[in-house]
Amino acid sequence: MLDALKVRWSQGRQYIVDLRAATPRGFRGPPALRDTDCVGGCRACADGCPAQAISTAPLAIDLGRCVLCGECAEVCPAGKIRTTGEHRLAASSREHLVLKVGQEALPPVEVATGLRRAFGRSLKLRSVSTGGCSACELELNALGNVNFDLGRYGIEFVASPRHADALVLSGPLTRNMREALDLAWAGMPDPKFVIACGACTISGGLYREAEALDRAFLDRFTPNLWVPGCTPHPLTFVCGIMDLLGIELPRSDGARGGRGGAGGMALDDTAHTSRATAAENLLRAVGCDPGLQKQEPRSHEERRRSLVVVPGERTGGEE
Secondary structure, three states: OHHHHHHHHHHOOOOOOOOOOOOOOOOOOOEEEOOOOOOOOOOHHHHHOOOOOEEEOOEEEEOOOOOOOOHHHHHOOOOOEEEOOOOOOOEOOHHHHEEEOOOOOOOOOOOOHHHHHHHOOOEEEEEEEOOOOOHHHHHHHHHHOOOOOHHHHOEEEOOOHHHOOEEEEEOOOEHHHHHHHHHHHHOOOOOOEEEEEOHHHHHOHHHOOOOOEOOHHHHHOOOOEEEOOOOOOHHHHHHHHHHHHOOOOOOOOOOOOEOOOOOOOOEOHHHOOOHHHHHHHHHHHOOOOHHHHOOOOOOHHHHHHHOOOOOOOOOOOOO
C-alpha cells in the first residue's frame, strides 16, 4: 500500500487544467523557414523529404503532407529550416496548411458560427479509421483519458454514427473502407460535418500514390477542420476543435470557481448556490412555478407512517 502511494505521489497531478496553455514536452512540431537565402540551386530539403511536402520555387512546406520527421532541417546546409515544438497546427481550410518563408505560424482556425450555434455546448464524434496504422486512433483515444478529459466540454466519441454530429477521419481512405465510410456518413443525422485528422487523411501521406486508395469521399465532402501531423498530438486536436466551435476554457489563474460546463463557461464564486436554489432555477428554466413544488418538511414518523398501509384503512384512491 505504501509503495502504491509513493508511485501515485511521484506521478503528481496528471489532470491538465488549462488545455490551451499546456505545452507538450518533447513534441517535435513542424519545420519553420528562416528568412535567409538558400545555397544556389540547393534541393537537399525537397529531395530528403519522404512525404514530398516541400516545394522550392518558392520554398514552402505543405503541413498537410508533412510527417514531422525533421529530416529537412538536418539536411539543409544553410540552416534555413529548423524544427519547432509548436502543436497548434489545425486549420479551417486546406490552403492554410501551406507554410511559407517568413511565416511564423499558421492562420488561426476561423470560428464557424453555424457549428458553434449547433454544437458549441455538445458535440458527439464518430471516429472512422480508413485503413491507417492506428497511430492516429491512439491519440484520439487519449482525448478521453484523465489528462485531457475532453468530455468536460461536452465533446465525446460515440459508438454509433446515428448518435454523432461530426465524422473524424483517420487513415489514407482505402478502397476497402469506401462502403463502410459512406454508410457511416449516411447514418449520421443532419447537421453534420467532417474532421480530417492526420497527414494520411489530409493528403494520403506516404501512401498517396498507392493503388489501394479511393479518396473520392473528400472530393464530395470538404472537411471543416484539418488536423495535420503524423501523428497529431491530442492538444492539436483539442485546440483545433475548440477554436472551430469558439469554446473558451476556464480560468487558470488559481482562483476558485467551478469547472467549465459543456460550453466551456467558467463559474465564479457568485455561481455557487445551494441545491434548493439550483433546483428552483431549473424549474423556472423549464417553465414551472417553484412555489407549486414546495412542501412543508415532515418528521421522520410522518414519513414512515405515509409508507405503511394499515389493514381496514382506505387509501386516497378508494371510494
